[in-house]
Amino acid sequence: MRLVTHNMLQCHVKGCNSNNFPLQLSDVEIEIQETDFNPKFLRNMLSKLEWNALVKTALEINITTLPNVLPNDLDEEFLKMLHRVLLETHIKQGQMICPNCNHTYPIKDGIPNMLLSETET
């Protein structure tokens, strides 16, 4: 799971409707997989991202390169750094914990599992 995908996921346990995003990463195993740099895609993607959630999540896995506030000038250096964090950083194993209800969603072999048991939905 790449951090861009993590930025799209929220807890969906029945009745858990607030403070349920972003899911907190825990016990994670990380792998960097290089991929082609595409500044146009990154610029488009920025409008779809929850920036504060991304910064918070990155800090949880000791990535400190993201600024707290998105800069006005999106130069190539910034976009390359963002590319590395958002698109090349893969969570291979670990857990995602809801900050509200503490429900834990596993990440196994790079794939987040958002399935709930029938009593939780």
Place this chain on the structure above:
Amino acid sequence: MIPTPNLDHLSPGDYELVYEPAEDTFLLLDALEKDAEFLRNEIKPCICLEIGSGTGCVSTFLGKILGDGTALLICTDINPYASAITNKTGYHNSIQLDSITTNLVNGLLPRLYHSIDILCFNPPYVVTTSDDLYLSKSIIEKAWAGGIDGREIIDKMLPLVDKLLSDKGVFYLLLINENKPNEVCEIMKNNYHLQSEVLLSRLAGREKQLILKFWRNTR
């Protein structure tokens, strides 16, 4: 012409765990190819989503149309094996896919409200009893058993389409005649003001398969 994704990395054993691409899959590929110019030049998607990606054949093909790394391709499947195989298929065809194991789009809403530019769904459409749908233990049966009129899962997805589609978004849905496609179009028009057309149709044995395309009035 865009080649069909290479699935040589899959073994017969894999097809006991995930739905093997068949005529319905290929009809959806042909529909996307027919719309390739439109998707590349007019939609210019940022986020695409496929529900029930199975082997990942459809999203890999979409990635080939758009170019790897030009859009985020999210794939969901309720079957964890399918999620793993989807990512593998993308990898073996040099297309980055982002698999999530979930039921339909659970965990993605409201976060992705009105954010999806291309939405694809080849649903479980075969007419069965409700029991076949809900009591089945078979992971493969879940991939095709659709319950009454083959519509039980499709009807769960329809309200979610309106929540997911962006202003410029398009939704491609595979149906068969028994699913009452006209009725589906009416529901989408009356409840959500979504326009539709039959983009492609074909006979596969006795099954009349169609690809419906939906979009917002505003486009």
